[in-house]
Amino acid sequence: MEYSFKRRFSNFIAMLVVSTLSLFLLLYIGIGEAQRTYEQLHYEKLMAQGQIIQNAMEKVLRPGLPLKQYVGFSTLCERILASDKSISVIIAYDRDGKPIFTSGDEFIPLFSSQPDLSSNVAPGDFSEKYLQVTLPLSSRFEQIGSLSLSVPRSIIKDKIKACFGPLFITGAILSLVFSLFISIFKPYLKKRKAPWLQICFATTFIAMSIIIVTSLVTLYSEGAQAKTKALADSLGYRLADIVSFNLVIKDIVGLDQLFFDYQRLNPDIEDAALIINDKIAIHTDPDQIGQPWVHDKNSYEYIVDLTPPGSTREVRTAVALPFDIVYKRTTRSIKNFAALFIASAFLAGLFLQLASSLPGQYKPDNEIITGANKPETEEALLNLVKPVFFVAIFIEHLTYSFLPQHVEHIVMKGNMSATYLSLPFIIYYVFFALSLVPAGHIAERVSPRRLMYFGMLLSALGLGMLALQDDISMVILARAVSGLGQGILFIAVQTYILMTVSPSKRTQGVSIIVFGFQGGMISGLVIGSLLVPYMGEQGVFLLCAAIGIAMAIYTLAMVPSIKQTITGESSLTSTMRELGRNMALVSRSLRFLKTMLLIGIPAKMVLTGVIIFALPLLLSQKKYFQEDIGQIIMLYGVCVLVSTHYVSRWVDRMGQSHIVLFWGSMMSGLGLLLIGLTDWEGIAHLSNRENFSTTVLIIGVAITGLSHGLINAPVVTHIAESRLAENIGA
Numbered sequence: 001m002e003y004s005f006k007r008r009f010s011n012f013i014a015m016l017v018v019s020t021l022s023l024f025l026l027l028y029i030g031i032g033e034a035q036r037t038y039e040q041l042h043y044e045k046l047m048a049q050g051q052i053i054q055n056a057m058e059k060v061l062r063p064g065l066p067l068k069q070y071v072g073f074s075t076l077c078e079r080i081l082a083s084d085k086s087i088s089v090i091i092a093y094d095r096d097g098k099p100i101f102t103s104g105d106e107f108i109p110l111f112s113s114q115p116d117l118s119s120n121v122a123p124g125d126f127s128e129k130y131l132q133v134t135l136p137l138s139s140r141f142e143q144i145g146s147l148s149l150s151v152p153r154s155i156i157k158d159k160i161k162a163c164f165g166p167l168f169i170t171g172a173i174l175s176l177v178f179s180l181f182i183s184i185f186k187p188y189l190k191k192r193k194a195p196w197l198q199i200c201f202a203t204t205f206i207a208m209s210i211i212i213v214t215s216l217v218t219l220y221s222e223g224a225q226a227k228t229k230a231l232a233d234s235l236g237y238r239l240a241d242i243v244s245f246n247l248v249i250k251d252i253v254g255l256d257q258l259f260f261d262y263q264r265l266n267p268d269i270e271d272a273a274l275i276i277n278d279k280i281a282i283h284t285d286p287d288q289i290g291q292p293w294v295h296d297k298n299s300y301e302y303i304v305d306l307t308p309p310g311s312t313r314e315v316r317t318a319v320a321l322p323f324d325i326v327y328k329r330t331t332r333s334i335k336n337f338a339a340l341f342i343a344s345a346f347l348a349g350l351f352l353q354l355a356s357s358l359p360g361q362y363k364p365d366n367e368i369i370t371g372a373n374k375p376e377t378e379e380a381l382l383n384l385v386k387p388v389f390f391v392a393i394f395i396e397h398l399t400y401s402f403l404p405q406h407v408e409h410i411v412m413k414g415n416m417s418a419t420y421l422s423l424p425f426i427i428y429y430v431f432f433a434l435s436l437v438p439a440g441h442i443a444e445r446v447s448p449r450r451l452m453y454f455g456m457l458l459s460a461l462g463l464g465m466l467a468l469q470d471d472i473s474m475v476i477l478a479r480a481v482s483g484l485g486q487g488i489l490f491i492a493v494q495t496y497i498l499m500t501v502s503p504s505k506r507t508q509g510v511s512i513i514v515f516g517f518q519g520g521m522i523s524g525l526v527i528g529s530l531l532v533p534y535m536g537e538q539g540v541f542l543l544c545a546a547i548g549i550a551m552a553i554y555t556l557a558m559v560p561s562i563k564q565t566i567t568g569e570s571s572l573t574s575t576m577r578e579l580g581r582n583m584a585l586v587s588r589s590l591r592f593l594k595t596m597l598l599i600g601i602p603a604k605m606v607l608t609g610v611i612i613f614a615l616p617l618l619l620s621q622k623k624y625f626q627e628d629i630g631q632i633i634m635l636y637g638v639c640v641l642v643s644t645h646y647v648s649r650w651v652d653r654m655g656q657s658h659i660v661l662f663w664g665s666m667m668s669g670l671g672l673l674l675i676g677l678t679d680w681e682g683i684a685h686l687s688n689r690e691n692f693s694t695t696v697l698i699i700g701v702a703i704t705g706l707s708h709g710l711i712n713a714p715v716v717t718h719i720a721e722s723r724l725a726e727n728i729g730a
Contacts, residue, residue, distance in 0.1 A: 012183035014351045019175040019201070022344035023208050025527065026337060027164065027171055030212040032534040033333045034160050034219055039131060041223030042156060046087070046133040046149045048230040048266070049080050052237045053090065054135045054147055061137060067092065067100055067145045077103035083233070084226075086155045088130070092137065094145045108150040110134065129153060163219050164212075171208055178204040201348050202341070209337045216333055220326040221300075227268075228302045232319040235262055235272060236304035243306040243315045249274065249281050256282045270299055271320040276313060298323050332625075336530060339631045342638070343523035350390055350519070381500050384559050386516060388452050389493040391551040392459055393520025395544040396486060398528035399463065399537075400521075401630035404616045406537055410470050424475045425613050428483035429604075435487030443495035447561040451492035453552050458485025460548025467541035499562055515641060517712075522637040529630025595715060599661050603711045606668060606704065610675065611636050615701075618678075632698065636705035643709025657714040664710030667703055674700030 056076055061067065070092075077090045081104065089104025097110055108130055130150045137145040178200060182189075189196040242252065249255065255274075263269045263284045274282040275293050283289050295301060299320040306315045399406075404425075411420045443451050462482030468474055490513075497512055532540050611633060619629045647660055677700070678693045 008183045008186075011186055012179050015182045015348070016175060016179040018344070018348045018351045019178050019204060020172070022205060022340075022347065023171040023175050024168075025344070026205070026208055026340055027167055027212065028534070029336055029340060029530050030167075030216065030333065031160060031164050032530075033336065034164065034216055035156070036533070037216075037329045037333075038160060038219055038223050039153075039156055041220065041227055042086075042131060042151060043133060044266075044268075045084075045223075045227045045230040046131070046151060047135075048227065048234045049084065049087070050090075050133050050135045050147055050149045052080065052234045053077060054137065055234075055238055057092070057137055057147070058139075061144065062140050064139055064141075067094055067137065070101070073101035074103050080233075084230075086151050088150050088152055091148050091150075092145060093148065095143065097146075100145065108132070108148075110146065110148055131156065159222075160219065163215050167211060167215065170211060174204050174208055198345070198349075201345065205341050205344060209334075209341070212337070213330060213334060216330050217326060220329055224321055224326050225300050225302075228300045228319055228321045231266055231269065231321075232302040232304045232317060235259075235319060236306055236317045239274065239315075239317060240306060244308050246308070246311065246313070249276065259284050268321050268325050269319060270322045271296075271318070273318045275303075275316045275318060278314070293318060296320060335631070336627055339526045339627070339634060340530060342634070343526040346390075346519040346523050350387055381560065381562070382497065382512060385452075385493060385496050386512065388456065388551060388555050388559065389489070389513065389516040390520045391547060392456055392486065392489050393517050394524040395463060395547050395551075396459065396482065397521045397524030398531075398540055398544050399466070399524075400612055401525055401529035401616060401626060401633065402532050402537060402540075404613055405620050406466075407472075407475060408617065410472050410475060413470065414472060416472065420472055422613065424472075424479040425608065427476050428479040428486075429608055431480045431483035432487040432490075435484050436491055439488045439491035440495065443492050448492040448496040448499070449555060449559050449561050451488050452496070452559065453555045455485045455487070455489030455492060456548055456552040456555060458482070459489065460545045460552065461485070463541055463548060464545030467538045467545070496562060515644070518637040518641045518644070522634050522641070525630040525634045525637070529627045533626055595661075599665060599711060600715055602665070603668065603708055603715075606672065607708065610672065611701070611704065615675075632701055635698065636701050636708075639702050639705025640709040640712065643706045644712060645709075647710055647714060660710050660714045664707045664714075667707030667710065671700045671702075671704030671707055674703065676700075 053076055057070060057073075060070060073092060081087055081090070087104070089102060089106055089108050091099050091103075091108070091110070092101040093110055094100055099107070099110075110132075129152065131153055132148055132150045135147045136143045137147055181200060182197065186197070238258065242249075242255075259272045259274070259282055263272055269284070271288075272284050273280050273288070273293060278292055280288050280291050280293055299322050301318060301320045303316050303318045306317060307313070404421075407424055408421055411418065439451060439455075459482050462478045462480075462485060465474060465478035465481065493516075494513055528540060531543075535543070615633060616629050619632065624632075650660070674696050678697045
């Protein structure tokens with residue numbers, strides 16, 4: 001049977017694993033986005049409600065009345081507690097933090113540290129149980145106390161759970177349907193020109209994304225409406241005294257300024273108005289004064305009736321928030337889902353190739369001698385080893401969107417010199433470089449599979465060590481271990497590929513390393529930046545270690561041994577003697593030295609020094625969200641992949657690698673120049689400086705990525721075609 005049940009089952013399992021992980025990771029990110037944004041809406045609503053009490057109390061406290069002598073606190077709070085059942089307690093404290101008045105069912109202490117929920121700070125550092133808003137209470141001369149409103153986080157979590165709970169079943173069904181479809185119809189789909197696998201995966205992912213986005217819009221709409229009501233109540237309370245005395249609105253100087261100030265303090269407000277007898281008396285848009293209030297279908301509106309009993313004048317306040325506040329908050333989720341789709345697409349393609357090579361083709365303990373393989377055998381071997389390198393790069397880059405900031409925090413916490421900030425990264429690449437040549441010689445004499453296993457274990461160990469303690473010496477040691485492991489694994493995979501592919505496809509074989517590196521980098525940066533706000537840095541480090549150990553086990557269990565036929569003695573002494581001889585040849589090769597010093601090292605310096613190390617710190621200082629940092633760096637990897645895909649074939653066909661390397665270097669310089677312009681003083685006067693700076697930065701990162709695609713694979717071919725390679729081996 002051409003397409004056996006065993007092959008179908010392996011495809012089903014592979015696709016089920018990838019699609020389930022992708023869709024549930026998508027759902028996890030969606031829940032995280034909902035938690036952060038819905039909590040922000042609750043925070044803003046609490047702030048508006050707190051301002052009602054704050055304004056009422058400060059009218060009495062401002063002349064100098066002691067806080068303890070304030071009368072009517074409970075009466076003042078009852079209206080808000082009755083209208084919003086989610087609020088547990090409202091407490092007034094004196095300047096020493098001692099509670100003076102309490103209104104509510106329980107006592108909740110005043111938390112000392114309040115996060116800025118508008119920034120990229122994971123909630124829960126100050127209290128995992130309550131969300132609390134604290135407002136100052138001031139007299140005319142000084143702050144005399146504070147006011148706190150607290151809401152149990154369980155209310156927010158229960159609302160999100162009710163909204164997203166059914167989606168887990170939906171995700172499981174979509175994953176199952178996709179996996180069954182691919183496993184059953186793959187033989188027929190392969191005969192079609194259209195990439196049906198990618199189309200089916202994209203359709204499944206987009207369907208789940210639409211369902212999640214719809215749930216987010218519904219959730220955010222409820223939060224926005226509650227916020228609108230709170231803002232309208234707050235504004236109405238400020239005007240209640242004026243209306244109750246039947247004062248003539250036109251005679252009150254500065255009342256219109258109150259509405260403008262209210263809109264300035266609450267930027268989400270689109271319109272705020274005072275309506276008397278169905279005519280607008282005051283409006284944040286002066287052109288609307290004198291016109292009747294007209295309901296806007298594109299806004300959330302809430303109207304508060306302020307008309308006193310028995311009054312012949314009908315007075316109302318209206319506040320409107322545009323639907324755009326929901327769509328803008330949802331846009332961030334859509335952007336994150338799009339980035340996650342790209343990362344998941346790499347995983348799906350990789351594991352489907354793996355599934356096609358698994359069913360009974362090899363036993364890992366059977367040694368395969370190079371030169372005796374058929375083309376289809378070579379392809380199957382490469383499919384088995386691709387996940388090893390991909391996952392190694394993936395787990396390393398899971399940390400890169402936040403690792404520089406993590407090290408910076410440790411250095412600042414320990415009051416150490418700023419020179420320690422770059423030391424862990426220098427140590428990583430030093431040990432990476434030191435491992436390359438010895439690992440290359442060892443890989444030619446023993447099966448590269450053993451080195452892959454050892455390198456993967458070291459990488460996992462180094463990443464796990466980062467979770468142990470916040471100490472700079474531990475971080476340096478951990479990075480040294482990771483660098484050693486990554487270097488050994490890189491050489492092992494490269495040797496495996498060069499032993500497997502034919503000479504005519506050498507650049508395309510090396511491009512597999514480029515694809516694994518950039519694909520793993522893209523997926524790691526995207527997923528890591530999305531996970532860290534919710535799992536925390538320690539959680540991501542431990543996750544990396546667990547994935548690395550699992551992949552080390554896979555290497556021993558599934559990757560077949562491969563070895564060249566070696567003649568002559570292979571003792572340690574002879575190996576080191578040959579290593580010394582080869583190093584002497586390398587140091588005398590002008591072509592190699594020029595390529596290394598003018599092309600290879602500068603390209604790596606840009607990647608490691610600018611893209612990986614400096615750029616996350618720069619973006620973090622500019623208050624970019626964590627996921628934005630990961631996605632901007634991800635763009636570099638995408639551009640490298642795109643250019644490598646086309647350039648590697650052109651170099652194999654035309655053989656002019658030196659021309660490609662020249663233009664790669666020129667474009668790299670242009671990209672760096674654009675990245676450097678983001679802090680140029682010449683754009684400081686622009687009104688849209690932030691948008692312009694971000695656009696220039698993105699273009700610079702993209703050009704740098706395209707330029708490195710012109711370098712990564714061709715530079716290996718350029719050296720492999722040299723006389724040096726003929727003498728010591730490619």
